[in-house]
Amino acid sequence: MSGIQDIDDxxxxxxxxAGQPEGPARNTRARELVAAAxxxxxxxxxxxxxxxxxxxxxxxxxxxxxxxxxxxxxxMWDERPGDFEAHEARSLHGMFAWVCVGLLDQPDVPLASVExxxxxxxxxxxxxxxxxxxxxSAEHRVxxxxxxxxxxxxxxxxxxxxxxxxxxxxxxxxxxxxxxxxAERGRDAQALRLWRPVLEGAHACARxxxxxxxxxxxxxxxxxxxxxxxxGHLRGFRLVRGRESMRxxxxxxxxxxxxxxxxxxxxxLLAERPAYFTDDGNPRSRLEFLSAATLLMDRLVVRGxxxxxxxxxxxxxxxxxxxxxxxxxxxxxxxxxFDARNGTAYxxxxxxxxxxxxxxxxxxxxxxxxxxxxxxxxxxxxxxxAASPPxxxxxxxxxxxxxxxxxxxxxxxxxxxxxxxxxxGAELAARDRxxxxxxxxxxxxxxxxxxxxxxxxxxxxxxxxxxxxxxxARAAYVRALTGEVAAATARVxxxxxxxxxxxxxxxxxxRQTASVLMSRARVLMRAxxxxxxxxxxxxxxxxxAAVREVPAxxxxxxxxxxxxxxxxxxxxxxxxxxxxxxxxxxxxAELFAQGAAAFVAxxxxxxxxxxxxxxxxLAHELGDARETERALRxxxxxxxxxxxxxxxxxxxxxxxxxxxxxGDAVEAAAHALRAAHWxxxxxxxxxxxxxxxxxxxxxxxxxxxxxxxxxVLECALPDLNAETHGDxxxxxxxxxxxxxxxxxxxxxxxxxxxxxxxxxxxxxPEQHDHAxxxxxxxxxxxxxxxxxxADRAYTRAGGLWRALGDTPGVVRALRARAWLVVDxxxxxxxxxxxxxxxxxxxxxxxxxxxxxxxxxxxxxELGDTHRxxxxxxxxxxxxxxxxxxxxxxxxxxxxxxxxxVGVFVSLGPAALxxxxGAELAAxxxxxxxxxxxxxRARARGVLAAYDGYDAYGGCGDGDGLDGLDGLDGSxxxxxxxxxxxxxxxxxxxxxxxxxx
Numbered sequence: 001m002s003g004i005q006d007i008d009d010x011x012x013x014x015x016x017x018a019g020q021p022e023g024p025a026r027n028t029r030a031r032e033l034v035a036a037a038x039x040x041x042x043x044x045x046x047x048x049x050x051x052x053x054x055x056x057x058x059x060x061x062x063x064x065x066x067x068x069x070x071x072x073x074x075x076m077w078d079e080r081p082g083d084f085e086a087h088e089a090r091s092l093h094g095m096f097a098w099v100c101v102g103l104l105d106q107p108d109v110p111l112a113s114v115e116x117x118x119x120x121x122x123x124x125x126x127x128x129x130x131x132x133x134x135x136x137s138a139e140h141r142v143x144x145x146x147x148x149x150x151x152x153x154x155x156x157x158x159x160x161x162x163x164x165x166x167x168x169x170x171x172x173x174x175x176x177x178x179x180x181x182x183a184e185r186g187r188d189a190q191a192l193r194l195w196r197p198v199l200e201g202a203h204a205c206a207r208x209x210x211x212x213x214x215x216x217x218x219x220x221x222x223x224x225x226x227x228x229x230x231x232g233h234l235r236g237f238r239l240v241r242g243r244e245s246m247r248x249x250x251x252x253x254x255x256x257x258x259x260x261x262x263x264x265x266x267x268x269l270l271a272e273r274p275a276y277f278t279d280d281g282n283p284r285s286r287l288e289f290l291s292a293a294t295l296l297m298d299r300l301v302v303r304g305x306x307x308x309x310x311x312x313x314x315x316x317x318x319x320x321x322x323x324x325x326x327x328x329x330x331x332x333x334x335x336x337x338f339d340a341r342n343g344t345a346y347x348x349x350x351x352x353x354x355x356x357x358x359x360x361x362x363x364x365x366x367x368x369x370x371x372x373x374x375x376x377x378x379x380x381x382x383x384x385x386a387a388s389p390p391x392x393x394x395x396x397x398x399x400x401x402x403x404x405x406x407x408x409x410x411x412x413x414x415x416x417x418x419x420x421x422x423x424x425g426a427e428l429a430a431r432d433r434x435x436x437x438x439x440x441x442x443x444x445x446x447x448x449x450x451x452x453x454x455x456x457x458x459x460x461x462x463x464x465x466x467x468x469x470x471x472x473a474r475a476a477y478v479r480a481l482t483g484e485v486a487a488a489t490a491r492v493x494x495x496x497x498x499x500x501x502x503x504x505x506x507x508x509x510x511r512q513t514a515s516v517l518m519s520r521a522r523v524l525m526r527a528x529x530x531x532x533x534x535x536x537x538x539x540x541x542x543x544x545a546a547v548r549e550v551p552a553x554x555x556x557x558x559x560x561x562x563x564x565x566x567x568x569x570x571x572x573x574x575x576x577x578x579x580x581x582x583x584x585x586x587x588x589a590e591l592f593a594q595g596a597a598a599f600v601a602x603x604x605x606x607x608x609x610x611x612x613x614x615x616x617x618l619a620h621e622l623g624d625a626r627e628t629e630r631a632l633r634x635x636x637x638x639x640x641x642x643x644x645x646x647x648x649x650x651x652x653x654x655x656x657x658x659x660x661x662x663g664d665a666v667e668a669a670a671h672a673l674r675a676a677h678w679x680x681x682x683x684x685x686x687x688x689x690x691x692x693x694x695x696x697x698x699x700x701x702x703x704x705x706x707x708x709x710x711x712v713l714e715c716a717l718p719d720l721n722a723e724t725h726g727d728x729x730x731x732x733x734x735x736x737x738x739x740x741x742x743x744x745x746x747x748x749x750x751x752x753x754x755x756x757x758x759x760x761x762x763x764x765p766e767q768h769d770h771a772x773x774x775x776x777x778x779x780x781x782x783x784x785x786x787x788x789x790a791d792r793a794y795t796r797a798g799g800l801w802r803a804l805g806d807t808p809g810v811v812r813a814l815r816a817r818a819w820l821v822v823d824x825x826x827x828x829x830x831x832x833x834x835x836x837x838x839x840x841x842x843x844x845x846x847x848x849x850x851x852x853x854x855x856x857x858x859x860x861e862l863g864d865t866h867r868x869x870x871x872x873x874x875x876x877x878x879x880x881x882x883x884x885x886x887x888x889x890x891x892x893x894x895x896x897x898x899x900x901v902g903v904f905v906s907l908g909p910a911a912l913x914x915x916x917g918a919e920l921a922a923x924x925x926x927x928x929x930x931x932x933x934x935x936r937a938r939a940r941g942v943l944a945a946y947d948g949y950d951a952y953g954g955c956g957d958g959d960g961l962d963g964l965d966g967l968d969g970s971x972x973x974x975x976x977x978x979x980x981x982x983x984x985x986x987x988x989x990x991x992x993x994x995x996x
Contacts, residue, residue: 004036007045014052022060022244030056034069043076043083050076051088054095059206061244062281063102070099090166093130096121097138097169104145105284107337114142125167133162137169137177144181147346156181172198172208180215188219199232210239214249217256221360227670229256230366235707237269238744247276247285251292255354258296261363263303264370266296271311277327278313283334287347290331291354297324298355304377328355365677367696367708368715369689373680390420396432403439405562406604408642414439434458438471446481466508469495473519480526489527492520514554514567521546525574528581540578547574562602569598573611580618589618589627596634605638609647612638616654629658645682649675653692656699665702672696690719694733701736710740722760731757735773742780751780751789771800771809778816787824791817807845808861814838815868828876835869856907863903863911867918870896874925890929897922913976916942920983927987933996935987942984949977 004010013033020026030053037049050069057065073092077084084092100117103109122135136159143152160178168174175194183191197203198212213236220229237253240246250273257266276289293312300308300320312318312326335348399413418436421428428436437455441448452475459468473495480488499516502508524543531539550571554564573595579588592615596608616631632655639648652675660668672695679689693716700709713733720730734757741750758773778793794813801809818834821827842862849855873893877886897918904915919938926935 004033004040007040007048010037010040010045010049014048017056018052021242022056024060024062026056027053027060027062027065043080047073047076047084047088051091051095054098058095058098058102059245060281061247061279061285063098063245064106064281066095066102067099070095087166089128090130093121093125093128094134094167094169096124097134100138101141104142105282107283107334107341109341111146111341111343118142130167131163131165133159133164133168136162137174140181141177144184145347146342147344147349152181170203170205170208172203172205172212175203176208176212176215179212183215183219188222191219192216192223207245210236210243210246211249214240214246214252217252218259218360221256221259221364226260226361226364229260230364231705231708233257234366234368234711235705238707238711241272247273247279247282248288250276251285251289254289254292254296255357258292258299259357259359260361261359262366262370263296263299264372264374265366265368267310267372268370270296274311274314277330284338287331287334287338287351290327290334291351294324294327294331294355295357297321297327299359300324300374303374305374308375331355363677365673367673367676367693367712369676369680369693369719371718389424392417392420392424392426395420399439400435403435406566406607408606411439411443415443430458430462431464434462434464434467434471438474441474441478446478449475449478449482452478464508464512466499466502466512469499469502469508470512470515470519473499473516477519477522477526480523485523485527485530488523492516492523496520510554510557511561511563514550514564517546517550517553518567518570521550521571521574525577528578536581540581544575544578547571547578562604565602566599566604566607569595569602569604569607571595572598573614576611576614585618585622589615589622592618596638600638606640606642609635609639609643613647613651620658625658625662629655629662632658645678646688649678649682649688649692652678653688653695656692656695660695660699665699669696669699669703672699687719687724690716691725691729694720694725694729697733697740698736701740704743706740706743710737710744713737713740727760731760731769731773734760738773738776738780742783747780747784748786751777751784751786751793754780755793767800767804768806771797771804771806774800775809775813775816778813782816782820782823787820791820794820807841807858811838811841811861811865814841815865818872819868822872822875828873831872831876835865835872838865839869859903859907860911860914863900863907863914863918866896866900866903867914867921870894870900870918870921870925874921887929890925894922894925894929897925912945913973913980916945916980920980920987923984923987927991932991932994936991936996939984939987939991942980946977946981 004013010033013036017026017029017033020029030049034046034049034053037045040046050073053069054066054073057063057069073095077089077092081089096117100114100121103114103117118135118138121138122132125132125135136155140152140155140159143149143155156178164171164174169177175198179191179194182188182194195212195216198209199216201209213232216232217229217236220226220232233253233256236249240249240253250269254266254269257263257269270293276286277293278286280286297310297320300306300310301324306319306321306324308320310318310320310323312323318326331351332348335351338347339345395413395417399410399417401407402410402413414436417432418440420426421432434455437451437458441451441455444451452471456468456471456475459465459471473492476488476491476495479491495516499508499513503510503513521543524539524546528536528539528543548571551568554568557564572591576588576591576595579585579591592611596611596615599605599608599611612631612635616628616635619625619627619631632651636643636648636651636655639651643651652671656668656671656675658668659671672692675692676689676696679692682688693712697709697713697716700712713736717730717733717737720733722730734753738750738753738757741747741753754773754777758770758777761767761770761773764770774793775797778790778797781787781790781793794817798810798813798817801807801813814834815838818831818838821831821834839862842858842865846855846858846862849858870893873889873896877889877893900918901915901922904911904918907914919942923935923938923942926932926938
């Protein structure tokens, strides 16, 4: 093959192919490399190429492609084992388990062939002297697959008892298999204990924690740890997305969505990999995927969405009903093939059980929103007429009970009574019709004025003039809500005067009179809100007088009647609103608190929600974070099930800001998650949900939960815009996302997000963020190996730093560009020029500094630059051919390191760590230059510099410890000191046998 002339070329090509994405292209390239290896002399190349082909096929959707190269390798081993190095022999034997399981995954391979392979594996391991751990692990998987649970259990015990050696699975994969067995046996807690080291990062490999995260989802749900499951889904799916060999894990994420009320997200997961429906390289994982897809479709059918178009196998359009039938038939046909091969019914039973699962959580918030939310299901058909007519008197009595006691559901209850009366053709009394009209008007809000007038006429016809006046007053108030404040004020005057006279004459009750007074007070409150200029104070005074009439009228009798108690509570809150209008925030807060407390005392906590929320806003304005948090929590508690989703979302979002502000990122994230959930439930435009997701992403990032944060921020971005949220929010989101992607190793994507943010920040008057983001983009491009893009970004950043007068920024951009040159193996003279420019920039700015603090900061930057200059030259010298050419470069590097030491010495104790770091770098160069005495003295000097540090760090003060005055005893500092000591001791050990 062109370009592969020797085994070194082959090894580079193998390494490059190993780093490519899983899939047919990588597998094809592996076959081509085997052909190329066959053209090279000796068996070594072929052995390495065949091993590579086995590995890439196993870690792909074409596991069956590993059988032929493995058989060929095994044949080569049998003929000439001496051609294999020790690690290759171990690797060959370790592949046996892959092959056995790979055969098991193919229903057309007889079970006898699988057992024969397992027996051959056991024999060969015994002959080679390897542990039987891998053999028993493979036997366990064979037995568990066919349903021989007794044999599986015995093999499991033997697996754990056997010693680990180089042929066994890695610890992470071992623990995954052990945990899956425990979970399958119903021992979820034991499974999670086994998986914990993998989930926490103590063990990892190319496939883990990817598959453990997927396998842990349902056990976590079954144990009631739903929040952990949701986090594991976000983190885990990001790891398996796009990896061809992860179909089984992908299926577990689809299954999770189906069982947690996240069907819309489940559909998105199906849409990402349509080939998973049909790819047959691994029939067992196809069975798992089809079973999960069937489960998801069945959940959608239950929700009444059988006709919804959904993603499915390519080549045709699918609806839920059709895909459900297709996926079930395909899955059961595959299961039947496995069962026929195995001689048991076990695989089919497990597939049916998986497809028949019931939800584990009704709706688990994930913090991400489906791009295509599910439509509302079609309404159910109208029920057949009841066998007996509705009990109209009972419906009327229940409606009246709810309205008399101000219970939720009164409006709906009166509407139900009206429908029942119409159904049976009943002629209702005028009083009943009046109450039905009044509650229908209430349901209309600002549009209900005419219905309130009709209710007034019906009350009058029923002989209740007081209620008629109350209904007229309410009509006036709802007109004020439409902006007709002056007209409403005039309209409410008549009922007000009439009801006072009627009440004085004993013609109506306290309840009706208080209702009219409250409606008038509400109208005048609208006038106070609308008033401006000189008339505002008078309008507030009129409103206050009207409000105070209500508690004055009710007096002590408010405790006897829930409606009257509610009037008094509302009056207190209205006085609070007037105080707020007057600018007296503290009095306003006190009155809102009294109003809310009065509603709670009256047994009407849902009415307190509005005033606790207002109190929270006031407390925030007053800087009282504790009261803000208390009021928000009270609002959520008082609202209970009556709180509408939009209000619940806003309260949780405010709590996220408050708790995050006091440093509790975990609780804040929980509130932001709930805010996003309730915003979605409300069907709000993406605005509120996007803001909640943006906050959630930032809070997850603060906790180092990079993958979850990235998923949430990516979901938020499309719904964030400068008009609604401000371009600062968009930039912050992109910045956070870039940080997450960088931590996840997705450096190119990180750079792209940062450049996008920089492009927005370019238009801002203050350019520091523009420069910072451009510089960070350069870092990410460099980490991605995109040298040209990184250099362009650093060059732009350097220009921006220069325009800002930020010399450290200019210097760091120059240094970064110099390192790019060396890392790319380019002409080191260019790197030297860039570093020289960085030194000059520092020196000029330091000499021109107007204040001592700036001078010290630039001096420290100069020390760092000389240190990096030395390190860079040393790295460049390593690339020189053996001989004397490198020595002058190393001497130059040493000179820069010594300048760095001198600069840091001039800064005193505050630069101790920087100085000792430069000293040790110089010492290592001296050792390489055979200047042993100098290197030894330098290492000892570093150790001496930290003499007494342990006592200092323990007592927290530096009295009497010369040179340690700048230290603080912090954990990070202790780690630095330990590292410096370790480096110095290592240098001394290196020099131990050398003469001075």
